[in-house]
Amino acid sequence: MGSITFHHVFKRYKGESRPAVNDFHLSIEEGEFLVLVGPSGCGKSTTLRMLAGLEEISSGELYIDDKFVNYVSPKDRDIAMVFQNYALYPNLSVYENIALGLKLRKTAKYEIELRVNRVAKILEISHLLERKPSQLSGGQKQRVALGRAIAREPQVFLMDEPLSNLDAKLRAQTRAEIIKLQSDLKRTMVYVTHDQVEAMTMGTRIVVMKDGVIQQVAPPRQLYDEPANLFVAGFIGSPQMNFVNGSVLKEDGRFYFVNKRIRLALPEKYGSRFDSLTRSERNVVLGVRPEHVLLGPDRTDEPQPNSVSAVVQMTEATGADSYVYVAVGETRIIARTEPETVYRPEDKVSASFQLEKLHFFDENTGDAVGGEPG
């Protein structure tokens, strides 16, 4: 119960040449916490709305529990949705807001009372049941909206950026609660967000979208360690991955990443994927995350292999870590460092990369070259 299958789903709006959702093809397992993430306008909300039945599917097929639901109305899909601005009915009390869905489904009165009270207890809103939505704070409204969804006990929960109107502290707290709720209820949850931190912390699987197209579908760790293309690599992770243009050369049976200032001897494990590249394809973008950049004392006088000299531009201290922005020629690289070591602008340093943790992308297509390090 609660599995979802998108079969080559498209959404085209009248008068727009590019589809808003382009060939969305994905199976969601029962009980899964799937997060759709991407920049605004990437089609993630449209996808969710098609799943909810609020938006027509232009072509393709949608199945919930192997039932073809393209033309099934929202109320018959056994779903509940939490909206970004909560969408509580302002004219009804909190109790009535939570109860309305049950009432419309002709649930017995004592059953409604039982369920509303149970949900209110779980979400700690029992004392608010008599109030009107206008008398609630943002966090309380969010809880009521969640309660309204939970009380219905649907097969699938849909959430459209439910935390984006909350302040940072409340957001982190509610995030943890939603994760717990999902693991308790064991229902399928499809969650839309533009916040990659939310996506990484909440999802059992993440779908990264851009311009209506799925870029990658993977569990959070894999998404972080093995991004499928430049967009995913840049989108996931904060601060974002460093990118350096260059090319791959083969000398004496070994591969080197080379540009004007950098020359890195690559470990054996990358060899297999460069072998198949033609000469023109050897222009690549090297990707390396800030935590895999190591800064050390300046060694201009005796150059080390796999190390480049750099100049510090600025430092961002977050408390637990410091992010140091250094310039290697024209290229800016961000390195994560211990907060204890202090770097000042114009300091000369040497930067080296953890060679096991490099990513390579095709300069033209942006796709990851070969497989990713395993």
Place this chain on the structure above:
Amino acid sequence: MIRKLRRTSPFQVGLVTVFTALAAFMILPIVFILNHAFKPQNELFLFPPRFFVRHPTFRNFESLFLHASNATVPFTRYLFNSVVVAALTLTLVIVVSTMAAYVLAKYQFHFKQLIMSMITLSLMFAPETVSIPRYLIINGIGLNNTYFGHVLPALASPVAVFMLVGFVSQIPNDLVEAAKIDGASHFGIFLRIVLPLSVPAIATISIFTFQGVWGDVETSTLFMQTETMRTLAFYVNSLLSGLQNNVAGQNLAAAAGLLMFIPNLIIFLLFQRKVLETMIHSGIK
């Protein structure tokens, strides 16, 4: 309070003074009607005329009822007709306009723009220009001398629909969608969500619809040939026009004027708070 007064700038003081003066000026006709209706005959014709009544009396009302009870149709019959017509019209205008507005504001369908344009266009016609077509229609479907002959012309109220469309489209779509997912039908959404949220706008259209119907003499003049189907407004109007040049009738006119005005005042006082909400609501959103 005192602290608050100290903080008011001279500009605010000026503003309040001007608006108070304006409000006092606006209320003058109402004060005049009230005073006039209670003036004895000699005060009505005093020269120079006096604004306030000196020796209030109910004589004018007595004469009015005496005059009315001598007529062929009793006064109460006109009153009854007016109440029935006003109640029917008000109810039906609200039902029809809110339903139309909900669909026009929240759904996409073919020819929606055309329909909206037609409604806007119909706002431009002066009532006189449609009198003849109206007569032909009412006559054609045989509604002469029935209550529906009074109600039907007022039923399609473009102003009400126009106002409500503006109001309903401000209700967030998310609410409608949430209700859809909750399992509400189109009519359920209308009844449970849209209608309760539109109460301020409904109050506003109620006031002007009531005022229009209560004071309307056209339907009684054109579509009602039987005297027993005519309304109070018609009766008062004919009374006044019959008495226009009659010195002795001025007291009746003064009393009748007040009687016609009072229901409007009551309706306005009932709904005015909601009307203010409409203005606030449309201002913020």
